[in-house]
Amino acid sequence: MKRVFLSLIAFSAVVVTAQQEVVQTGTPAILEAANGKKIKVMLQSLKDENLTFQAFKSTKDMTVPASKIKFLQFFPKYDQEAVDASFAAGDFRAVLDVMEPVMADFIEYMPIDNNMRQAFVLVYNSYRFSGDYDNAAAYAEKLVASNDEALVLKGKAGLALVALAKGDVATAEKLSADITEKSEAGGLYLKAEIERAKGDPKQAVQTVTVIIENHANDIEWLPASELLSAYCYLDMAGETNSVISTNSALNTARQVKNMYAGSAVAADAEKLWASLGGAEQQARMDEEKAKMAAAAKERKEQRKAEEKAQREKKAAEKAARQAAEKAAKEAAAQQTDVSTSTETESE
């Protein structure tokens, strides 16, 4: 009986423990500490560079400096492929519709390295490309606060671009100086953006050529720089005394679209390309190509047929000649070997 009683106590304790697990709140993640140790946690907050979390199955808050955290592994629930596809297609609204609620849980923890940073940059770009500069600036601020040099630069560039979009050239110039210290290509890119904002697209496009020349394989800054070049050509096409046509802008946009396919820049480039009649032009070119190919095929077939006819003609002539020669020989043989034949016949 005593055993039964003890068993009941143990059972009730298990039930209580199960009930305690249910009430735990926060953002679930695997936290990797600087020493490599990993633990399951429920993140509570990141304030003043301190991370507060609860260990899995515990309601006790623990706070550690964010600098002691190496990585956070989140478990977002969304169709990443579909989001990437929307982004590649330039449908930034669709990206935001999905990602805004998703990112809400993670956005706070972006200063710490984590597996949602790429998605975060994607959302940031979606805001920027869709013209939502306030949200873009908020995201850019988070990037600036991150511990990743590349993201910090990206964030500063984003803030500068937002400033430019709002006509605040002075702020953009200040940020540009910061970026130049860390990345020549990044600095040049912003310089070009500022030059364009100041109404000097010709100078801007020349600055871009320096990036192309000296940072030809910089996949961080070159795509945006080349797209900027397309916009600069478009600006110049409208200028007095300029002989630049929209073809330059259209071709540059097409190249950016093709060279950086799948990227945000490519999506933006595709929009520009389409707005300049690129799709129609491409269709015309494809049609022209198809026509040429068909014509070439027809010519080839015609040539083949002609060659065949020629061969047949030659063969027929040869056969006729051989037949004639044979007949002539036979005739000659009949005439010259009359005696032999006669002899043979007589034999």
Place this chain on the structure above:
Amino acid sequence: MMLTKKAGRFSKLRQCVLVAALMGTATLARAQEAPTAGEMLKAAMQAMEAKRYDDAIDSMYMYLGEVEESKAPRVVAIAQDIRFKLASILLQEERYDEAAAVLQDYVDLPLANKPRQAMKMLATCYFDTEAYEECASTVTNALYYNENPVLLSERVSKKGDDEDEDYSKEKVEPEEEFTQEELTTLHMTLAESYFNIEMWEECIEPFSYVIATTPNEQRKGYAIMQVINALIEIPAFDRIMGYVPELIRTSARYDIRVNLALMNAAAALYEAGEYDSALPLYRMILPRDELITYQEARMREMRIAFGLAPDEGAQLTEDEMLLFGGDEPVAGAEAEESAIIEEDKPKELAELEQLIAALKELPPYELDIQYRMADLYKTVERYWEALKFFDKVYQADPTTEVGERCIYELVDMLLESLNELKEAEVRTFDHISKFKEGMTPRQLAYMLTGHYQKNQMMPTIKTLKPYIDEFVRTNDTTVVKYDTELYFMQAVADLVMQKYEDSEKSFKYVLDEFPDSHQEANCTYWYAMSQLFLQKYAEAFPNFERYIKKFPQDQYVDECYFQGGICLFGQEKYKEAQERFSFVIETYPDSSVYPEACSMRGDIYGSEGLLDEAIADYERAFNSSKKSAQATYSTFQMAEVYEAEEKYDDIIRVVERYENVWKEEADIAKALFWIGKTKIQQKLYDEAVKTYVDAIIEYGGDLRQDGVDQMISELVKISSIYLGVEQQDQLIADLEAARDVAENETLQLRIRVLLAKLQDTEFELGQELIAKLETLDNASPPVLATICDASFELEDYSRAEELLRIFINKFEDSDFMRAAYKLRGFGQYAEKDYEGALATINDAQALYGTEYDVAWAQLLKAQVMLDQGNIDGAREANMSILTVPSWRGVPVAQATYQLGVVEEAAGNLEKAFAFYQRTYFQYKGHARGYWAAESYLASAKILKKLDRENDVRNTYRALLFDPYVNTLPQASVASNYLGSAEVAEIAAYLDTGGSSNITISVEAEMTGDGTGSETSSTEESE
């Protein structure tokens, strides 16, 4: 791919080897007692241990031959084990063909316990012997087996017929599956095999597997590059771009083979017109030196890793060992034993050395790559990017062929695609000032000249001439052709700038320097035309004739006949000219000069009084007109004839027809001018005034309507001659009203000038315009002329050159231009630019001949010559004025006075006195007595020099007695000389109505032309 496909390439070889081994066995059997299978096996193992591989191989072959027929599971299992060992040794001995045959048997036969390894080895054999189809088949089988090992054992156990043993119960040690590294290697082998047998699409999947799985960046990059190559071959250019970013991220970018492959791939894409795909590949190609530096560093690391000195031939120092982290140094004999001898260096090291050597042998390719990129950018109209790269290549070496192509492209783009003339000029002048040989400097000069021509920048063309003169001449046909063209364009510039003396010389230069050139015909024609413009009719004529004779089929033959006629006309050979025009009319009815020929012949008929014939020719000209100017000329010439005949209805008829036919192109203002003229003749003054005022208001806003300007002159005339005061006031009121509402500045200025002319306030208006008119862009010829006249009065010559240039460039046919010539001529004289002044005078005289209001030109000419010390010229110039009927009056008065000045300067005081005296005797009524007064003073001066003090006094007295001059400022000189008492006496005398008859005689030789001598004395009678 299923396992059923078997590689059978080595079946015959296998048979031969076995036969040879068995024959060897048979021979041995005859020689001695044959060993048993067990002994053979033992011998093979012993030979293996002793590293006598050839013996081991022989023994193994013998053993396998001995047991080949056996189906006993244990024997079969041992035989399989021996096959595996035999294959391993054969591979080690690089006897790949034999190894392949043995391994194929091993795989095909039952109880193989290492089929995966065997298939892997077999694939290596096939690959190394370039049996790629077999290799691909083997790898496919291996990969399939790796996933489905049961199938093979089933196949083997079910393979035989009833006689075969059942091996399924035999215990076969399970073999481990391929590791990831092995799988990657197998996929690489498969991909490479497919690639080598040009199965492009098939190779992409295994390469993609390698790209996805290999941790080796070099290998990954290589695989990506191979995929790109395959996609080019398919061709599937649109799929290439997906692989490029991935390639950029790998360190394979530094792989020599990858770079070489990138070059080939990019070139292939470039040739196929796939610029979007070619561009990123070109961008990835690393400069040769950078690549060599990187790979040499890598080679040093490899050498150290292999225990070699970093550089070949050197010893690895302890420091280097420490620095580069090589293995711990091994001492003594062990070190010698373990060190790798240079000759036996590892395969990958040797390969890398070879690649670096090959790379070093390559000529630098960067410039070519950059040139192609530039060209590619240009093709897709990314001009600024193209500019950057063309410039980079050019700056690297401007003297190479590619460098020269670049500067050509640069200038071409700057001019044609970017409209950056200044930059194009900087680059062109920089290049042609440094490089003066060959085609490129000429091409650049040609391009720039072409651009200047197209944009009417003729004076700028001439800035190229000093450079062209510096070009080194050669006999190269193309170079000579360029030189010809460049000098021809220089001459054309002179011609268009109306610098006909220069163009005459320039065309002559081309004809002399480049005889029989492609431009000879054109040069001949324009050379003659230049002479024609200079009115060198006699010189131009034979050149037109030369053209006709030498180039009878060329484009200007009809023009030459016609212009030859103009030359004859200019030489006053009217009959011959008429014949020439008749020839053109009959021979070239469709020619562009036909209407002109008709008009010219009409003019001749007209001058001969054959007005009907003239009208008939003008009609022909009108009917055949191809340009409005031709119709305009013939129409208004007809109007002139009809005016002479007072056939005003005909004037109306031809003018209205002209308006109807030429509509917008017609010179409506001119037409209205004639209609107005007709109305005047019909005494319909009010109508005429209304026609003119309406036309001025309607067309006066258009700067080019010179008919409006004619109307302004005509209205002034009508107003002063035919209108009463009331009508004049009405006209002024109407014009003021129109002026006040006019928004168009050109119209407003025209009306203001007209009003000034009517109200005699031109000078005041001119002053106002000089001060307030910011730009002359909207000023029509009468406005400009008003400014010129006011400036002349003010002796302000600061804008003289500009005003004349505006006339020449914009209103060369305007009659108002003479005012600009006058201002310019006197301006140059004031600046003591005597040659310039004479040139301006010549131009003015060429245009206006001996018209009254251009007499200033001849007077100024005489003055200039005098200032130059050319006494004879000055004398002749002044004398010529006396003979021109149209210059009678003030010009003659001034000329006579100036003759006095000339003679005074020549020291002929008596003659000078005579001219002065003639001036105040004969021309005191002209110029309000100005020249007479001046002559009195000049005479007194002469007399003083001759010490004839009494005559001086009498001359001054005569001046004060002379009512034409005694109130002019010059009279004060006489008054001061004579004193107040005498002046008062003369005044009192004049008040009584008296007059003087003072005569002063001076001896002077006078000739019939007025320059001779006569004897003079002073007589006075009062």
